[in-house]
Amino acid sequence: MPLELPYPPIFIRNEIRRGLPRIIQFIRHIPQPKYYKLFFHFIAMYVKAIPEKCCGCVMCEVVCSMKHWNVVNSYRSGIRVEKKNVIEDVPFVCSHGHLCNFECIDACKFDAMKKNDAGIVYVDYENCTGCRACERACPLHAVWIHEKKAYKCDLCGGDPECVKFCSQDALVVEV
Amino acid sequence: MCEILFAGCAGGGGVKMNGYGGSVLTVNLTTGEGVKKPLDEKLAARYLGGCGFGAYFMNRVVDAKVDAFSPDNALMVAPGLFVGTAVPTGGKTSFFSKSPLTGGWGEGVMGGRIGLSLKQAGYDMLILTGKAQKLSYLLINDNEVAIKSAEHLQGATTRDTADAIKEDEGKDVIVAGIGMAGEKLVRFAVIDCEDRQSGRGGIGAVMGSKNLKAIAVRGTHDIPVANPEKMYRVMAEAYTKLKESPAFQDDGKYGTGEFLEWMNKEKGTFPTRNWREGVFDRRQQIDPYYWAPRFAIKNKGCVQCTKPCGKAFVMEKFDGSLDGIEYETLFSLGGNCGIEDVEYVARANELCDLHGMDTISAGGVVGLVMDLYENGILGKEELGVDATFGNGEALLELIEKMARREGIGDLLAEGVKRIAEKIDSGAEAYAVHVRGMEPPAYDVRGIKGMALAFMTSPRGACHLRSGAYALELTGKFWKFEGVDRLSSRDKGYEIAQMENFMAVYDSLGVCKFSRGIYLLNFADMLDAVTGKPLSEDELVTIGERICTLKHIFNIKAGWKREDCRLPEKIHRPIPEGAAKGSFVSTEEEREMLDDYFAARGWDRNGIPGKKRLEELDIAEFME
Known part of the structure; x- marks a missing residue:
């Protein structure tokens, strides 16, 4: 029987969620080996998009929906590429707390946006009602609602497929 | 907001078919009516998609004798079979119409996102007939079809058109539109989707003649595949193969113009x-x-x-x-x-x-x-x-x-x-043209197979309907070896086979630049996508059926053997370079054409016989 710690009340959880990433972002500026990961392991890696390299082939969208839903549908993908003009193709993808403060989790009233032990933010489809609160809250525009369900990156459980199929290396895994 | 000229729902239902959207949408721009019909499974099996559907519907819907700019001409859009199925480089969409430039078969292939969007909306074929009263754009929102006024976009560039429509309809619609040239009926206007163009031979002008500025599509449905696990495996294999090929490096660094120096210096063409x-x-x-x-x-x-x-x-x-x-x-x-x-x-x-x-x-x-x-x-x-x-x-x-x-x-x-x-x-x-079409960058005086390909291509001088330049210049490709580019012998069979080969690529929607890697080994992919694997021979037969249908359309539009001739400049030798002194004489022209018609099983005048058509199961198209 593993030791079970008491689950902290919501305001403390919120403090941890909001406060610690800020501390980590500060620590990351100090040129030290990345030992902090040993202590703050709930910040996951994330898929970093480099718009300067993106060729706009939307292979990432295709692969993502294929991997998760066994169909091709850009609207059910956790990454989306917006073609702004000839030279600007911008992929939008979740940073799992690296570039944000988990606004989607705070915004969700139905406890559908969750973070697992590895720090991956994912959608619990049993709870999701498609209320668009997370879509509006996300500062990176990396959550979308399609047919009353939220879609976002879940890192394929730690081994993102879109990164493997990006021929231009415009998507990289960043820790 | 722009004025809505017509808004309605495309009636009827589609069928659920692996790898397909499942329905065919016909929109009459004069009345604004949209009719949605389920896709025939037999049709899908016999023509695959893309250019195959185009060949079928062009012969069925368009009277080949009408003027290209008349409302009776149709504009068709058909995504290839592999569009939206995770096959790498399989994202090509074809546009069809009677060409105002050549007065015959008109076709163009593009890699824009419009095809993916159309397929996600559930359509494998979009047929536009009639003519809108004033400049307008067509909005397809899954099942809803609307024709909206685009008078404020008159004279706008293709990019501005797309931006303006996206502003009105939402960022996620995909727009394929024409610019000034299409509106002014320039005979070689094209359609543009996200800076990818399609429609050599003036399909953009046909769109302009229909008073249609753009087609905007939002498709949100799933595209199912037969075997997702296999699909994933096949995709990963194809991706690795493509990435390891030397063409990936060259194309990635320098684009398709990478062999320009080689064409000049080594080949002189x-x-x-x-x-x-x-x-x-x-x-x-x-x-x-x-x-x-x-x-x-x-x-x-x-x-x-x-x-x-x-x-x-x-x-x-x-x-x-x-x-x-x-x-x-x-x-x-x-x-x-x-x-x-x-x-x-x-x-x-x-x-x-x-x-x-x-x-x-x-x-x-x-x-x-x-x-x-x-x-x-x-x-x-x-x-x-x-x-x-x-x-x-x-x-x-x-x-x-x-x-x-x-x-x-x-x-x-x-x-x-x-x-x-x-x-x-x-x-x-x-004037350098074949049947009115300006030829592409292959000096056929030094690539004689291509000279034949220019003559026999259904849309006039075109390199992509046969794609034989790679074979001719390097000497070997697919099942051919030791091909001599400066000789005019035995070119008929070669070009006929290459045309069949390329017709398969167009109907599957696969990029022709990956032909060196895929060849015709699509059995695995087709198995994963539709559940019906096709061998190389079966694919070639389908290719031949499509090529013959395109040719039948041309014959109905008034094609004659005499039209298949090369411009005068080709009859004069190349003055210098590696191919110095080479030219195509009228005798060679005649010989090669005879050879080609024989290889196709057509008569001397290029008319397919009844027996051949029955073998290909398309006898009903030829009166």
């Missing part, structure tokens, strides 16, 4: 200055090895492409950027007009993209004008510019005039064949 020479002496700057590191900031790809060959080109002299420059454009706007400054080529390319014009044909026309100017047939007072070879400013001005049909541009917008006919006074000898 880079048509230059309106096909006077086979080697461009001032090619240093238009060579991608020069400009790609200087001007290209990143690669650009078609949808689903894992070996992108486009380049995001940012100009310094001019304010602008474009997706290019492709090999054919380096020829048509560069070498063919004698332009050595790559920035002028880029700007001309951008103008063509903005106005929605085919760069090959536009370059062919400017090349002809420059040739006529230097030979004193056209004067400065008519043209308004000093159109000597190599004058970049003149190139830009002529293109601008052409797109707007201003002054001399009204004549130029008619295409090489009609210009030569109208000017007369010996201009015919300078």
Whole structure:
């Protein structure tokens, strides 16, 4: 029987969620080996998009929906590429707390946006009602609602497929 | 907000078919009615998709004798079978119509996202007939079809059109539209979707003649596949294969123009200055090895492409950027007009993209004008510019005039064949075209198989309907070996087979630049997508069926064997370079055509016999 710690009340959880990433972002500026990961392991890696390299082939969208839903549908993908003009193709993808403060989790009233032990933010489809609160809250525009369900990156459980199929290396895994 | 001219729901239902959207949408632009019909499974099995569906529906819907600009002509859009199924490089969409330039079969393939969007909306074929009362755009929102006024977009460039429609309808609609050239019925106007163009032979002008500025599609449905696990495995294999191929490196760094130097120096078959020479002496700057590191900031790809060959080109002299420059454009706007400054080529390319014009044909026309100017047939007072070879400013001005049909541009917008006919006074000898279509960048005097391919291609001089240039220049490809490009023997079977091969690629929607890697080994992919694997032989039969149907459309439109002839310049030898002295004589022309018709099983006049048609199961199309 593993030791079970008491689950902290919501305001403390919120403090941890909001406060610690800020501390980590500060620590990351100090040129030290990345030992902090040993202590703050709930910040996951994330898929970093480099718009300067993106060729706009939307292979990432295709692969993502294929991997998760066994169909091709850009609207059910956790990454989306917006073609702004000839030279600007911008992929939008979740940073799992690296570039944000988990606004989607705070915004969700139905406890559908969750973070697992590895720090991956994912959608619990049993709870999701498609209320668009997370879509509006996300500062990176990396959550979308399609047919009353939220879609976002879940890192394929730690081994993102879109990164493997990006021929231009415009998507990289960043820790 | 723009005025809604018609809004309704496409009635009827689709079928659920693996790899397909499942329905065919016909929109009558005159009445605004949309009819949705389920896709016939037998049809799908016999024609695959894309260009196969085009060949079928063009013969069924369009009366081949109507004028290309009449409302009875139809404009069709068909995504290939592999569009939206995770096959790498399988994202091509075809556009069809009767061509105003050649008066026959018109077809164009693009890698824009419109096909994926259409398929997600549930359509494998979009047929537009009739003519809208005023300039409008078609909005397809899954099941809803609406025709909205686009009068505020009159004269807008292709990019502005897309931006404006996206602003009104939401960022996620995909827009394929025409520019100024399409509205003004320039006979080689094309359709543009996210800076990918389609429709050589003036399909953009057909769209303009229907008063249709753009097609905007939002498709949100799933595209199911038969075996997702296998699909994933096949995709990963194909991706690795593509990435490891040497073509990935070359295309990735320098684009499709990568072999420009080789074509000039080793083969001597880079048509230059309106096909006077086979080697461009001032090619240093238009060579991608020069400009790609200087001007290209990143690669650009078609949808689903894992070996992108486009380049995001940012100009310094001019304010602008474009997706290019492709090999054919380096020829048509560069070498063919004698332009050595790559920035002028880029700007001309951008103008063509903005106005929605085919760069090959536009370059062919400017090349002809420059040739006529230097030979004193056209004067400065008519043209308004000093159109000597190599004058970049003149190139830009002529293109601008052409797109707007201003002054001399009204004549130029008619295409090489009609210009030569109208000017007369010996201009015919300078006009380079086959059945009205301006030829692409392969000097067929030194690639004789391609000379035959130009003659037999259903849309006039075209390199992509057969794609035989790679085979001819390197000597081996697929099942052929030891092919001699300077001999005219045994070309019939070769070109016929290559045309079948390419028709399969167009119907599957696979990029032709991956043909060296995939060949016809699509059995696994088809098994994963539709659950019905097809062997190489079966695919070739389907390809032949499609090619024959396209030919039948041409015959119904008045095609004759006499139309299949090469321009006069091809009958004169190449003056210098590696292919020096080579030319195609009229006898060779005749022999090769005989050979081709025999290989196809058609009679001497190129009419398919009843027996052959029955073998291919398409006898009902020929009266």
